[in-house]
Amino acid sequence: MKYMVQMTVNPPKDMDPQEWQEILRREKEYGQAFMKNGKFQHIWRIVGEFANVSIFDVESNDELHTILAGFPLFPYMDMNVTALAKHPSALN
Template sequence: MLFLARMDVQVPPHLNPQDIERLQRLEKEYSQAIQQDGRLTAIWRVVGEYANYSVFDVDTNDELHRTLSDFPMYPYLKIKVTPLATHPNSIGKDAPTKS
């Protein structure tokens, strides 16, 4: 199942720079690990914002929730998830096949 997630980072002002750096380092490690295992198939930065759009490929809603909540910055993320379905006009790799 494919999901598009917009993740906006909202770091509270009470976090010190060292804590932010540590979280960013852990976030990068986790993000790369789930890219390597195939759960995170794409990630794009939103220009001018501390936000991203990511595409997740997971088997269930529960797996998506676990994957998102395992992000080190999860407590500071505002996440909007949109389930995705193949568009019938797509000629890409996920295009429907003829029966």
């Protein structure tokens, strides 16, 4: 099942900068593990925002929720999830 997930990050204003950098480091490592196994297929930055649009390919809603909730930035993000279906005009 494919999903488009728009994630907008809301950094806390009162967090220690070193702690924030550590969260960002763990976020990248966590996300890249799912990129390597094919579950996290694409990511694009939204220009001018601390936000992205990502494509996930997972077995179920529950699996997607588990992956998303595991992101270290999860407590600081707003997310919109959209289920996707193959378009009949698609070539692949």
